[in-house]
Amino acid sequence: MNRESIAHSFVLKFLRWFCPPHLLEEIEGDLMQRFERDVKAFGERKAKRRLLWNTIRFLRPGILLRNKLSHQSQTVMILNNLKFSWRNLRRHSLFTFINITGLAIGLAVCLLMLNYAEFEKRYDTFFPRSKDIVRVSYSRLIDNELQYSKAQVFPAVGETLKATIPAVENYARVFPVTTHVEAVMMVEESGERKSFMESSVYVVDSTFLIIFPLDFIEGDPLTALNGENKLILSESSAKKYFGDVDPINKIIHWEGMGDWLVTGVFKDLPGNSHMQFNFLASWMNVYEDRSAWNWDGFYTYLLLQPNTNLADVEITAQRVLTAKMESRENANRATANFFLQPLESIHLHSNLVGEMQTNGNERIVNILKLVAAFILALALINYVNLSLARAIRRAREIGVRKIIGSSRHQLQALFSTESFLLNLVAFITAIILAVLLLPVFNSIAGKHIELEILSNPPFILAIGASIILFSLLIGFYPSRNLASINPTLALKGGKLTNSNGQALRKTLLTVQFVTTILLISTTLIIQRQVSFMQNQELGFDIKQNVVIKTIGGPGAEMDSTFTNNINLFKNRIKDEAYTVNATITSSIPGRENEWLGRLRKSEDNPELISTARTRVDKDFIETYGLKLIAGRNFSDDNPKQIILNQTAVTMLGYKNGQEAVGNLLMGSSEIIGVVDDFHERSLHEPVLASMYTPGQGYMKFITVKINSHDASGAIESLRQQWSTIFPDKPFDYFFLDEFFNRQYQREQQLQKAFGYLSAIGLSIASLGLFGFTYFMTYQRTKEIGIRKTYGATMFNIIRLLSKEFAILLGIAGFVAFPIIYYASSVWLSTYPVRVWLDSMDFIVPVLLVASFSFASILFLLIRSAQTNATEALKHE
Amino acid sequence: MAKEYLGEFEELVLTLVAALKEDAYGAAIAEEIETRMKRDVNLSAVHVTLYRLEDKGFLKSNMGGGTNERGGRRKRIYTITNAGLAMLKAMKEARVDLWKLVPQLKIG
Numbered sequence: 001m002n003r004e005s006i007a008h009s010f011v012l013k014f015l016r017w018f019c020p021p022h023l024l025e026e027i028e029g030d031l032m033q034r035f036e037r038d039v040k041a042f043g044e045r046k047a048k049r050r051l052l053w054n055t056i057r058f059l060r061p062g063i064l065l066r067n068k069l070s071h072q073s074q075t076v077m078i079l080n081n082l083k084f085s086w087r088n089l090r091r092h093s094l095f096t097f098i099n100i101t102g103l104a105i106g107l108a109v110c111l112l113m114l115n116y117a118e119f120e121k122r123y124d125t126f127f128p129r130s131k132d133i134v135r136v137s138y139s140r141l142i143d144n145e146l147q148y149s150k151a152q153v154f155p156a157v158g159e160t161l162k163a164t165i166p167a168v169e170n171y172a173r174v175f176p177v178t179t180h181v182e183a184v185m186m187v188e189e190s191g192e193r194k195s196f197m198e199s200s201v202y203v204v205d206s207t208f209l210i211i212f213p214l215d216f217i218e219g220d221p222l223t224a225l226n227g228e229n230k231l232i233l234s235e236s237s238a239k240k241y242f243g244d245v246d247p248i249n250k251i252i253h254w255e256g257m258g259d260w261l262v263t264g265v266f267k268d269l270p271g272n273s274h275m276q277f278n279f280l281a282s283w284m285n286v287y288e289d290r291s292a293w294n295w296d297g298f299y300t301y302l303l304l305q306p307n308t309n310l311a312d313v314e315i316t317a318q319r320v321l322t323a324k325m326e327s328r329e330n331a332n333r334a335t336a337n338f339f340l341q342p343l344e345s346i347h348l349h350s351n352l353v354g355e356m357q358t359n360g361n362e363r364i365v366n367i368l369k370l371v372a373a374f375i376l377a378l379a380l381i382n383y384v385n386l387s388l389a390r391a392i393r394r395a396r397e398i399g400v401r402k403i404i405g406s407s408r409h410q411l412q413a414l415f416s417t418e419s420f421l422l423n424l425v426a427f428i429t430a431i432i433l434a435v436l437l438l439p440v441f442n443s444i445a446g447k448h449i450e451l452e453i454l455s456n457p458p459f460i461l462a463i464g465a466s467i468i469l470f471s472l473l474i475g476f477y478p479s480r481n482l483a484s485i486n487p488t489l490a491l492k493g494g495k496l497t498n499s500n501g502q503a504l505r506k507t508l509l510t511v512q513f514v515t516t517i518l519l520i521s522t523t524l525i526i527q528r529q530v531s532f533m534q535n536q537e538l539g540f541d542i543k544q545n546v547v548i549k550t551i552g553g554p555g556a557e558m559d560s561t562f563t564n565n566i567n568l569f570k571n572r573i574k575d576e577a578y579t580v581n582a583t584i585t586s587s588i589p590g591r592e593n594e595w596l597g598r599l600r601k602s603e604d605n606p607e608l609i610s611t612a613r614t615r616v617d618k619d620f621i622e623t624y625g626l627k628l629i630a631g632r633n634f635s636d637d638n639p640k641q642i643i644l645n646q647t648a649v650t651m652l653g654y655k656n657g658q659e660a661v662g663n664l665l666m667g668s669s670e671i672i673g674v675v676d677d678f679h680e681r682s683l684h685e686p687v688l689a690s691m692y693t694p695g696q697g698y699m700k701f702i703t704v705k706i707n708s709h710d711a712s713g714a715i716e717s718l719r720q721q722w723s724t725i726f727p728d729k730p731f732d733y734f735f736l737d738e739f740f741n742r743q744y745q746r747e748q749q750l751q752k753a754f755g756y757l758s759a760i761g762l763s764i765a766s767l768g769l770f771g772f773t774y775f776m777t778y779q780r781t782k783e784i785g786i787r788k789t790y791g792a793t794m795f796n797i798i799r800l801l802s803k804e805f806a807i808l809l810g811i812a813g814f815v816a817f818p819i820i821y822y823a824s825s826v827w828l829s830t831y832p833v834r835v836w837l838d839s840m841d842f843i844v845p846v847l848l849v850a851s852f853s854f855a856s857i858l859f860l861l862i863r864s865a866q867t868n869a870t871e872a873l874k875h876e
Numbered sequence: 877m878a879k880e881y882l883g884e885f886e887e888l889v890l891t892l893v894a895a896l897k898e899d900a901y902g903a904a905i906a907e908e909i910e911t912r913m914k915r916d917v918n919l920s921a922v923h924v925t926l927y928r929l930e931d932k933g934f935l936k937s938n939m940g941g942g943t944n945e946r947g948g949r950r951k952r953i954y955t956i957t958n959a960g961l962a963m964l965k966a967m968k969e970a971r972v973d974l975w976k977l978v979p980q981l982k983i984g
Binding site: 023025026027028029030031032033034037054057058060062063066 | 901902903906907918919920921923924927928939945946947949950951952
């Protein structure tokens with residue numbers, strides 16, 4: 001191999017590619033000299049390899065970044081660029097203002113959304129072994145038809161799995177005691193009594209603290225829940241009950257459950273856990289014995305060995321548990337399908353019966369992220385569009401710079417510096433904005449989210465990277481465009497057409513219009529659906545109903561003194577002037593009914609239907625304003641009477657209510673009446689088959705229908721009556737309509753979020769349009785002047801200037817139409833009761849965007865149309 | 877003025893530039909280090925060090941004449957400046973002063 005072929009080898013081509021030209025010759029020479037020496041010393045093959053290696057080693061900052069200019073003059077250049085950028089940004093303050101405002105708002109929205117998404121995604125990950133924890137849930141099928149999927153299973157499940165599957169390290173059961181009985185906790189401290197009603201008390205196995213190590217402030221997590229009647233409580237609850245006194249070894253009296261010893265205090269759980277509790281009580285055996293395989297009311301968590309294959313464990317668990325359940329389930333023609341849910345997936349992916357709290361929804365999180373990206377895109381489009389529009393005004397500056405000897409490279413560096421500076425300011429503003437807006441965001445989301453990502457190193461890196469990326473990305477096209485201006489033309493002041501920018505500009509503007517129309521239209525549709533659901537005829541009278549919780553303490557649910565007292569209370573308040581009627585029931589509309597029963601179609605037909613079952617009294621139908629369509633109301637407390645709803649009648653196979661009345665169900669219970677269907681649950685679900693039976697006990701609510709005159713007076717009187725009969729029991733009430741509408745909370749939040757986001761999007765887009773029109777009318781001043789001298793009226797001019805927007809907006813409307821149509825159809829089809837798309841859903845957003853755009857540019861249009869023609873002609 | 881400081885490798889390269897006189901350029905210096913010091917050295921490291929020393933004002937350079945070797949590529953010949961020489965001297969003296977403080981042990 002001779003020297004020339006080395007000189008042309010790819011290695012040296014590679015060197016030429018990266019090496020600064022002024023260093024190339026000497027380096028190339030040295031490399032070749034070294035190569036010749038190596039050939040002599042090692043032979044050609046090895047020498048070639050060494051040549052490649054030696055060349056690669058020149059890929060280092062000391063070589064790559066070494067400019068012909070010394071370091072000093074480079075710094076001068078950067079400083080100079082910064083100075084000019086700063087001056088430019090200040091001189092074109094409108095441009096700067098629009099861009100920074102838009103970008104900062106867009107980025108702040110993105111920040112908050114990302115923070116929210118991250119928060120939602122990281123539910124329960126703070127538990128040290130969260131990846132190894134699963135929850136056992138199951139689906140119940142009757143005749144292979146799904147009855148329900150439930151997050152709670154039978155108390156014997158955990159023990160069985162641990163005993164048979166080696167991969168199961170441990171299990172813990174969690175019993176949500178407060179959904180069944182009321183927990184009134186009382187402490188007596190130096191003669192002073194404090195009592196509170198607690199709504200989130202869980203009874204747990206002592207192993208719970210092994211699987212979920214809580215952050216203990218006091219007490220020993222290893223032993224805190226060993227043995228009976230031990231209680232641990234959260235830091236805030238400890239404050240509430242004991243103030244500054246040390247709560248350890250203090251006694252808390254639990255109404256009906258005796259005295260409990262406080263053995264630990266843990267730090268309040270972070271907001272991003274699917275379980276939220278203030279009290280944990282040690283396991284009570286009483287629940288175990290009677291319900292091992294009968295009562296599916298227990299959350300069961302398994303701790304698996306690290307790196308266990310979940311699918312394998314699930315298959316084994318299914319086999320083991322099905323075998324255990326077989327004898328019981330076969331009698332009911334039922335099957336139980338158990339499955340395991342990874343802890344971290346529960347919040348976003350699980351939506352079963354009996355969840356601890358309403359879980360999140362991954363789709364909504366993704367939609368919000370997408371919308372945030374849209375808003376950011378609106379802001380970025382503003383930047384590109386305005387830079388292009390402004391180019392004309394800067395043409396002369398660029399011309400002078402080029403004549404003096406700026407290279408295209410240097411001009412691009414200048415514009416990129418400008419864009420970098422702008423981005424930097426926008427990002428800083430965005431972070432400040434995000435911090436300021438966080439409380440607003442939290443109030444919409446109904447959560448307590450901190451701006452955690454700001455203290456997250458990868459995220460800070462990502463912010464830095466996006467500043468640079470955005471500077472390059474949105475700086476690239478405009479700066480290339482600006483740098484390519486022909487200096488002679490620019491200095492002559494001739495008309496500069498940026499024809500290649502035109503198409504891009506129009507496309508971007510249309511994209512902006514489409515995005516805004518989509519946002520507004522979505523908001524409208526969500527709003528219509530929500531109000532439609534809320535104002536839907538529910539089939540019962542929901543207004544003016546005060547509900548008082550009468551959940552008894554433990555053991556009181558069937559206690560006759562307690563039930564008598566409730567009846568006494570009811571009879572007393574029925575005599576009050578403000579009461580229209582009152583009824584005692586075991587459940588109320590808008591609540592998940594824990595009693596789901598099965599009915600055989602008839603004695604000779606073994607087919608089963610599943611129904612919800614509610615215990616009521618004889619005032620139920622009247623108080624709720626239900627329509628009795630066949631038969632009669634209850635006349636006494638005889639529990640062998642049934643009233644069905646229309647759906648149940650149909651499902652049981654009767655032609656109508658009349659035919660159903662008089663038949664026997666469940667052996668010897670008689671159907672005495674049929675009520676018309678009404679919505680006991682939100683309109684997310686169809687009406688279920690339901691049956692109502694009279695009875696004493698397990699009565700959890702009194703619904704009092706009051707006449708409208710003085711609600712607060714009525715409630716005050718109710719409270720007084722309550723305290724004479726139940727002196728130790730807190731008076732806990734709510735309005736039924738508020739309670740019922742809470743089921744639409746998710747939609748309401750979505751509606752609010754979209755409302756805000758569309759408003760933000762609309763303002764960013766309008767702002768951009770304003771800036772753009774500003775530059776455009778400026779540029780066309782002379783043209784307008786000429787038109788005016790030829791007799792154009794103001795109206796002509798305005799029409800001329802706004803024609804382009806009108807056309808683009810029209811196009812945008814047509815593009816948005818199918819997207820809205822498709823997306824909303826998909827969304828709405830998840831509701832059994834839904835609104836149908838209306839032409840207004842398309843027309844209103846377009847009109848709204850049109851009027852906003854027009855309003856934002858009207859002032860500019862009028863100003864430029866009114867300019868004195870002679871002044872205008874002097875322009876340029 | 878902040879006190880200038882030279883790293884070990886920088887000092888080595890600077891000394892060799894002074895020693896090699898008219899023949900001080902990248903590849904030659906690298907070769908010299910390899911043969912005299914029995915130390916593996918990368919060509920690029922020598923180049924970067926030379927540039928750095930030039931920035932600091934201890935060296936100056938100009939392109940040598942073209943030769944037939946090296947595919948006709950010219951060499952960049954480095955010469956040491958007065959500042960560079962003073963620096964080398966100062967460093968050597970400082971080292972000698974320090975060496976005197978070390979108790980001299982007899983070996984053997």
